Amino acid sequence: MKAELFLAALLLATIASLSAPAAARERPDAAELLVAALSSPATGYEAQGRIQSFAPGRKPRALGMTVYFLPDGRLRREVRASPRKPAEQVYIEDGGRRELYWPALATAWKGTVTHESAADRAARLLALYSVSVSTGGRVVKRATWRLDLRGPDGVLRRAYWVDRAEGLLLKCEEYRPDGSLLRRERLTALGAARPDQGLFRLDLPPDTPVASLTAPRGAAVPGAGFPRWIPDGFLALESRTEDSGRSYVVGYGDGVETFELRQTLGAKPDGGETSGRTVRLKNGGRGVLGREADGSRLTFQAGGRAYAISGEIPEDEMMRVADSLATP
């Protein structure tokens, strides 16, 4: 009888071990997986993808894209309504420069982008959020790990789906401070490729006007600072002064989401909001992260000016904008 019981227990243990996925038993370190997900791929890829934007009370909006990656970090992103239609926008990025050509507007935008290593980006995320790893289902037919990044209040702020075999970032979601889904970016088809080097050069038609990617084309106020990095797809769309010329505001947008950079001489923005979470910026200064009705807000001081970044972009992107600010 004892032998039968022992055999039954052994059988159950064997079945349990076989039914558990092998990879789940080797769950990776969350921080290491995050660095891998933010790193350049080991080989070249061509992918189709979709970005979806979600706003309360309206239908989701989406745009399609074709993306080419190279292992050295170069990237070409073509925005198109469908894979068979011509590109409506072409982005080229090499880690140091970002260029956009928009044929319909016959205009190009260029800018020097502050380069950040995957480790730097991961460090910023880990300073802001707690990260956990779990099994993530399949994306573009590949098994994934899911990384959840949560704020100190426990609310999910970002989620990444990372290819188990190669560490490629296949899908990510961003959430508002209240936990509602803000944006989803995912690859919908992925294939190894050796993209032509020429794809990573922007050959503009002669006499194409070139604008700054991050600074407005209006007369900049004396001593104003502009970021060297803004989120993918965003452009400077407007600038204005407020408070009888004391505050200078630049508005950025990507067609569905917006954020503003406000700079005020001396004073604290909007009379001095100080409540919120204190964060450390790259230059050693301190910033305060707070919530607004339509998103988040980061306030900080630099070079005798008070800055406020507010809008619908995630807090870590606000910090990256702040860290890239070229203050006078």
Added chain:
Amino acid sequence: MTDDEEKLTDYFDGRMAPAEKAAFEARLAAEPALERRLRLLRAMRASLKAGAPAMPADLKASLKRQARERASRPRVSWLESLRAALGPGLGCGVGAAFVAALLAVAVKLALPRRHAADPAAAEWKDDAAAAGLKGLWIDDDGRDSDEG
């Protein structure tokens, strides 16, 4: 900013279209003064970036030459020059006005600077890009699937 200064900045920042760049490079080859200004701009940017500036040799030589010329002139104090120009009668009144003007400048410099003298100048909107960006996005079912 003059037209040439703007072009120099655009060229230096790589913001020129290929045709415009080629034309500007032809001018640089033909106009040593323009080429020197480009080198000066490069040196200024490098000094802002790296701290210690590497001054172009010809600029250094030019500054030294100017300094030598000044040193060889007879030294006359600015007060003596002013006195000689105004004469003894006017000296006191104009001197007081000069001191008052200096004080006014000092007070102006001590006050915090305002951002923009003309708020309207900073007012700018790229309506075409804003509308174009909106137009890139289409209604979606919000599904999360591999199908594009």
